[in-house]
Amino acid sequence: MGGRGRRSRTQRKHFKDGRENVWKRPRSDAQQQEDFNAKKHWEPFATQNPAFDDYYKEQGIVSLEEWDTFNKFLRRPLPAAFRINSSSQFCDDIRSQLENDFMKSLQAEDTDGNEVAAIKPLSWYPENLAWQSNFSRMQLRKNQILERFHEFLKLENEIGNITRQEAVSMVPPLFLDVRPDHFVLDMCAAPGSKTFQLLEMIYRSVEPGTLPSGMVIANDVDVQRCNLLIHQTKRMCTANLIVTNHEAQHFPSCRLKKNNTAKSETGGVKELAIDQLLFDRVLCDVPCSGDGTLRKAPDIWRKWNVGMGNSLHCLQVQIAMRGLSLLKVGGKMVYSTCSMNPVENEAVVAEILRKCGGSVELLDVSAELPNLIRRPGLKKWKVRDKGSWLASYEDVRKFRRQGIVPSMFPSGKHYNEESANDQEADLEVIPENGGESINGSYLMEDKTSSDNNCEEEISDLPLEYCMRIVPHDQDSGAFFIAVFQKLSPLPAIQKKTITPPELLTSNDRSEKSEDLGTEEDLMEIALTDVKEQSTEPFQDSDIADEQTAASTDTEANNISEETEPEDIPAPVSQETVPEVARGKRKLQLQGKWRGVDPVVFLNSDAIINGIKTFYGIKESFPFSGYLVTRNSDTNHVKRIYYVSDSVKDVLKLNFLGGEQLKITSIGLKMFERQTSKEGNNAAMFRISSEGLPLLLPHITKQVISAKEIDFNHLLQYKTIKFADFVDAEFGEKASKLLLGCCVVVLNKGCEIVHDPPHVNASTIAIGCWRGRTNVAVMVTAIDCQELLERLVPKTDKVNGSTPDGCKPPIADDAVTKVNGVDSEDIVTHTPDISG
Template identity: 30%
Template sequence: MGRRGGKRKHGSNRKAVSKDTENSGNHQDNRNADYVSYEVVMENKKFADYYKAQNIVSESDWDDFMAALKRPLPVSFRITGSRGDASDLREYMKKVHFPALQGFDIDGEVINPPNPIEWYPNQLAWQFDCSRTALRKSPKVKAFHSFLMSETNVGNISRQEVVSMIPVMFLDVKPSHYVLDMCAAPGSKTAQLLEAIHNVGENYDSETLADGLVVANDSNYERSQMLVHQAKRLQSPCLLVTNHDGQEFPRVFLTDRHSTEGATVLQFDRILCDVPCSGDGTMRKNKTIWRTWTHANGNGLHRLQKQILQRGCELLKIGALRLVDVSADLPQLTRRSGLTTWKVMDKSGVMFDTFDSENESHRTTLAPTFFPPKNVDELGLNNCMRVYPYMQNGGGFFVAVIEKIASIGTMDNYSIPKEERVSRSSEKVFLDSQTTTDTTTAETPAKSDELKAENTNEPILNENLKRPSNEEQSDSKRLNCEGKGVDRKGWFGVSESPFVFVESDSPLANKICDFYGMSPKFPKDLFVVRTAKDEEDFRSIYLVSSPIKKILMAKNAGKIKIVNTGVKVFKKNGGENFPTCPYRVSSEGIQTIAPFLSPARQITLSLADLCIFISFEYPKFTEFSKEAQAQFECLVVGSCLLRFNPADEKDYTGSITIPLVLPFFRSHVSGSLLIDKAERASLMHRLTGVMLTEFKPMDKSDRNDISC
């Protein structure tokens, strides 16, 4: 395993690989002549000695534990459970792909079909133990990999490590919950949280938006953009992506903070906190840790982890804390209880059991909170969970479910009428960060590749600088949701377009709602755009949920560094051939908008007619059945919805069994599905079993009819 870049320094546990033979042949090698790659040797005595001293596994399991760390991590993925066709996709995968993935081997490696993860509900999570070599050499495995990639691109499947799926399963998220993911990037757990918010059940009114929301936060702006890309596949109006240091996530007042009746402060029903860590549990996929590991990686992050935890506790609804026993949940998940004793190593490599050790040399680099507290038996640490790689052929993970049961800080205090509030001087702070020993500098973590990836270009805030109050801030520093808005600059040099709500009685909102015959229940006051230009220049119109709007309209909303929110529901067409309504339905927001559209802007086609639209980019209406042509005649030029119901088809053998709704554009003499090629290919294969490899365009004379 090599690293990118030029010449590398030799390390004690790396093995040089000769490149002399690689320049033979006629191809040109553009690499630096001094380039040398290295194979990582998966041995590290310091790592082994450190964890052996912690007694994290029994002596009899130690060899299995170390052997598991050296094996490649299997491929794992989830089927999006909140979508109606989740079970259809699962059965299609088992019927079409699994039979081809058995009964053969590649270079001695036996290939078996994926196995369901036993503790994950409804067989919607799977693990596939296959090496990259097998993936490259076998057409059968390549076909399955292509299927996974295609379904991932359209949001039907999420690639996610098995242990990463565990925390959300213990949060018991409900559709009405406000949820915060404090350290969210790259976003796989955020996707799980969104699925839970949209898992509304069969009796849910489709003409309403979900009551809950997910705020996905990350301290790194570039990683926040990764979150946006991940979340777009799930097309949710209930997501807000923010860019803050977790320990400094702002206090947001949804109502007047000076009200005598008490202010409404943004707090959350559930908080997921996957804090920055040493990454030791990721060794199976990040093998450079074998070379770079040092105990300082964990020690140096202790204070930051504690600060993030304290802020999370303040943002959680209600008050004080207890560790919850969830040992009865997910009984098929193999785990170990949390530790109540452990050792701490100082920078010289000496182990200590307690902070009060007779040897005081460690007190300049360690803090009391590194060690088990004196009342450790009262804290329920045994209710924590430790998952080790050898248990389920996955990675390593630590999970603690903390429940808040009483008030602990100022944020809870704001919701209480003024005369009943406790003064700040008498408050009990959950975590004591005022001890003199804790203010000393902890060991600096080694700059491993894992830590660099977490902290690259991370801005440092000077806590001594006085920030202006919300009233003192200029409009350019506030999130303007009541007018045209201006670009927000000043968040470490990052400029984001403002979020501007379209007035519900504006000509634009009325034009869209009239053209599409929107239901009276449609919340047109939730239209939002990202521009300060005139209405005619809005390229895209987004829809947010009511809880998201409350945050965007908060009294001090300018403190929130918002990266993205909302789902795109309408997009402006190019050209000037759309005098009635220049906006078409976006494929991203079709599931959100479809329940509100009038039947007059919808058509229902047979499988044969639908396949024409899937196979051709702009087919003429004359190529369709007479039943379809009759429906086209009744449609005014513009965007509409196309529906297909498998139950109406005779001798239907496809794997999709639920009704489909797709965005469609009716032009003058032709029409087009407004979905990309990946989704077309996925649909065709699941509807008919045919692999679609190319799309036939319309005639040039018809290209001016539509701009997609």
């Protein structure tokens, strides 16, 4: 096969010109000009949709007096918004720069020519950490006056110091009340802005060199969107995150099997800190029609139709119920959508409350975030289907009952059999077009009016506790939020019968179903007969193991290796499992998920002890047992990841439970293999930029302090010889380090030099490589640029001079070799993920 490919390429070299395509007619000049004009005169998206206007006027989303204002705001570009990373080392600096620099220097004019603030903090977001600009994203890109501000946003967003995010999208995590010790599940997480926000809350008030006891699991059903999620959260540099790839409505309940629990009591398996994966907080931001994002996605105007919301209703109920089943008693769940449709919002919330009975409570959070303008949820609405308005399920025609379900209506009541029969009597078959049938079939026409005379339903549930955010209240997108608290285990589930429920009589229903007990008793039933599924679209955490395994096995077969994201360790290898943990389900050596390499706990004493000795890692730092990698062959390990206590426990639990979690990313990349011509095995693994902040307080070797001038030179010139450092003592200390990775810490002015340097929250450090004759920076170019922005005076950068007027120690365009590696490659090279 390879030989044929080579011959083809060799023969092809002899053709100087491509072969003529005799089947393709040449285009005339007139046709080419016509195509050019069509491309040149681009027309904006149409922002009119009569069906949209009719639907939301009837639903009463806003009053008729507000309709024109509401409509006007929907057609305005959405202001750009962003959030400062509260766990960032430079959080205070960035906030100060916004308040004292950009906020005062940038100005804008409103439509009346009055001067208004160009950027301002969102008054409802705590601590001035969220900001909004009066300019749209398009204006930020094209306006030269705003160029400096736009460059600032791009740089800080890439570094991870800020996150560009729609303002209303920041609201749901704020109502979860996340604390550092919480286990949090983000069920539909991509693209990851809310996940990043949850991680910030987990890391709140964490000291340097320590990790919070909580964690976040971020899940998404689409592999490509998982890539985006991983890229977004990678900027957080966290060891407390797991990214999974599952259908949210079938998210696995990871639990320790009863046989493993029994054996652990006899000493066969060390008992884990947790035996079942339940969560303190669940964010359920479900897939929706998205018409609340019309301001930033105007193409939705053309696509929007009533069926978009109707078709998603059942899936939204299933995802929300699955989230509640995985929630601990006493925990909170936020349900949210970026849709204005009550069928996707209040109808889903009402159905959740009906299914859960008194085990779940809808919380009134109107007193929280008092500056956030929000409106109460609706108590009444209608359902639109095939051009007809339906006030209750009784109005639904029989052949439409599969698409329109009772839970879409305010009361949630099933149809009455007698009234349905009466309605069918009002239907007669008539041919279309004055008596002619189409393809031998006739259309069903409702003799009753589309606006029937049934009394409008009003829900008796406290749906006013829900929150609706509409665009014209605070110049934002539209959003819907509901906050639940789980008071007790969810109620019993009924078995599903083969006969469709609508074809059974009331006697049949009582005979076919039986009470299966509370949520703690359901696991055994599910394991004995997985073919019988719940009539309810949810299963509590104990009963979904076998069904989830079947669905995820099928799902895994559809995923190719080419679509997997980069830098993603995944499920655990069998080599780490004791013999007693192997039951009926055989665990494969390469993990159960196709295309995803296993996560392996690194047990190589040679590598671990070599790293600890080389960097002088303190014994107080939890190290051995917290390192994972993607390859069980220690001779080919390229990356080593560090995991927190909570993630380690979940990883072990997942393995003993049969690897039900399909993990696409886990842990913090702490070490990377770095080869050198000297063959120094002790320096085989260098510290990664992501892992340096966590590890820095715990290393005692290969770390030195540099004065500001030499630190800035390293950032500017990337590679400096020992003799060229301004501080000769620093150059001498650097020359005495072992060949390999080292850490250079900034010594700020009058600080006393310690060996090793003292580390606190304000410490700035970079990873470097100590070569034979020089020190080279091993930090990405964008990180160097960001640090220089903060450390080097702007006048020096503008004039092209260096601090203190010293001569640059190396030319900008020079490329030197450091132990056989180009210094430019060290700065900018992104390693592959093979091995």
